[in-house]
Amino acid sequence: MFSVRRAAVNFTQKRAFSASAANPYKVAVLGASGGIGQPLSLLLKLSPKVTELALYDVRGAPGVAADISHVNTHSVVKGYTPAPENLAEAVKDAEIVLIPAGVPRKPGMSRDDLFNTNASIVRDLADATAKANPNAKLLIIANPVNSTVPICAEVYKRRNVYNPKTLFGVTTLDVVRASRFISELKNTNPANEKVTVVGGHSGVTIVPLLSQSNHPEISGEQRDALVHRIQFGGDEVVKAKDGAGSATLSMALAGYRMAESLLRAKAGEEGVIEPTFVDSPLFKDQGVDFFASNVELGPEGVKKIHGVGDINAYEKELIEACLKDLKKNIEKGVEFVKSNPPQ
Numbered sequence: 001m002f003s004v005r006r007a008a009v010n011f012t013q014k015r016a017f018s019a020s021a022a023n024p025y026k027v028a029v030l031g032a033s034g035g036i037g038q039p040l041s042l043l044l045k046l047s048p049k050v051t052e053l054a055l056y057d058v059r060g061a062p063g064v065a066a067d068i069s070h071v072n073t074h075s076v077v078k079g080y081t082p083a084p085e086n087l088a089e090a091v092k093d094a095e096i097v098l099i100p101a102g103v104p105r106k107p108g109m110s111r112d113d114l115f116n117t118n119a120s121i122v123r124d125l126a127d128a129t130a131k132a133n134p135n136a137k138l139l140i141i142a143n144p145v146n147s148t149v150p151i152c153a154e155v156y157k158r159r160n161v162y163n164p165k166t167l168f169g170v171t172t173l174d175v176v177r178a179s180r181f182i183s184e185l186k187n188t189n190p191a192n193e194k195v196t197v198v199g200g201h202s203g204v205t206i207v208p209l210l211s212q213s214n215h216p217e218i219s220g221e222q223r224d225a226l227v228h229r230i231q232f233g234g235d236e237v238v239k240a241k242d243g244a245g246s247a248t249l250s251m252a253l254a255g256y257r258m259a260e261s262l263l264r265a266k267a268g269e270e271g272v273i274e275p276t277f278v279d280s281p282l283f284k285d286q287g288v289d290f291f292a293s294n295v296e297l298g299p300e301g302v303k304k305i306h307g308v309g310d311i312n313a314y315e316k317e318l319i320e321a322c323l324k325d326l327k328k329n330i331e332k333g334v335e336f337v338k339s340n341p342p343q
């Protein structure tokens with residue numbers, strides 16, 4: 001009996017090791033000690049595709065790394081204290097760099113209210129990544145995503161290393177919420193509820209396309225309430241946390257899903273599609289250079305950007321409102337780097 005159990009354990013370990021040997025990916029989390037950073041790092045520790053986890057923060061990363069390193073999966077976890085050479089070491093050779101570093105909202109604040117603090121944090125972390133590992137896929141979680149992603153693009157352009165295929169604003173939480181909220185309304189399994197959400201990541205820039213969901217019949221006040229809940233889902237959490245921050249656990253899951261999808265695509269899996277805020281041709285003719293839509297991922301990052309598809313008159317109006325705000329948010333990010341370039 002004992003030897004059978006041991007054999008089973010060894011077999012599981014062997015499988016985990018061979019899967020990882022084929023996909024030896026390092027992932028770095030910048031802002032790893034925060035509300036999102038900690039559970040996100042834990043989820044990444046559970047991924048058989050991740051062989052090395054680099055955790056960087058201005059405070060507490062070695063402690064978080066020591067803690068997570070005891071989880072009995074085989075990946076190596078290293079914590080980095082704040083110093084330029086440590087940051088460079090943390091991101092070096094990473095396939096993916098996730099940035100949840102930055103302050104979260106308090107009740108009464110918009111995501112744009114975070115700009116003054118988070119813009120320079122993201123600029124500097126992006127600049128360090130552009131210098132030490134420009135080919136990494138850069139996943140931006142820090143808000144306001146509609147502006148922080150253009151900030152990263154500008155930083156990479158200044159260093160002559162910009163590749164639009166490797167820069168992603170993480171909007172996965174919007175589809176996670178949409179799927180859950182619609183399943184609550186219809187009493188269905190959320191796993192079967194796929195809702196396309198396009199645009200950006202704040203308020204009216206978040207545009208759920210319910211006409212393309214399993215429930216195009218949702219209409220009138222019920223539709224308005226559902227759309228509003230998806231657009232302002234973040235506020236529900238900010239209000240409930242009452243000054244202690246914004247979504248962290250659901251966001252960790254969403255960030256992990258996006259990173260894992262990129263690793264699956266890197267490992268050769270076909271047909272991996274995630275919604276994400278990228279440098280997109282869809283509305284460039286209207287002066288909007290970044291837009292979230294379904295994106296097929298490949299080994300190099302963005303493989304194919306899907307259009308918004310067939311939408312109804314109501315959704316066309318939502319997109320018009322979205323584009324107005326989005327344009328301003330993007331311009332704000334671009335202007336910030338022009339006036340405050342990285343040193």
Ligand SMILES: NC(=O)c1ccc[n+]([C@@H]2O[C@H](COP(=O)([O-])OP(=O)(O)OC[C@H]3O[C@@H](n4cnc5c(N)ncnc54)[C@H](O)[C@@H]3O)[C@@H](O)[C@H]2O)c1
Pocket residue numbers: 030031032033034035036037056057058059100101102103104105114118121125140141142143144145170171172173174201245246247248251
């Ligand atoms: N994209 C999304 O859907 C989404 C969802 C939720 C939250 N967010 C955003 O994510 C960000 C983080 O949220 P949180 O709840 O984890 O906040 P938090 O305050 O709990 O954690 C932020 C962490 O960043 C660290 N940090 C600050 N400056 C840093 C720097 N220069 N280098 C490295 N680390 C640094 C802090 O020390 C802290 O540990 C916020 O801006 C929030 O608005 C985005």
Ligand SMILES: O=C(O)C[C@H](O)C(=O)O
Pocket residue numbers: 104105111143173233234235237238246247
């Ligand atoms: O709402 C926030 O400020 C955090 C995040 O963008 C969210 O959507 O939960």
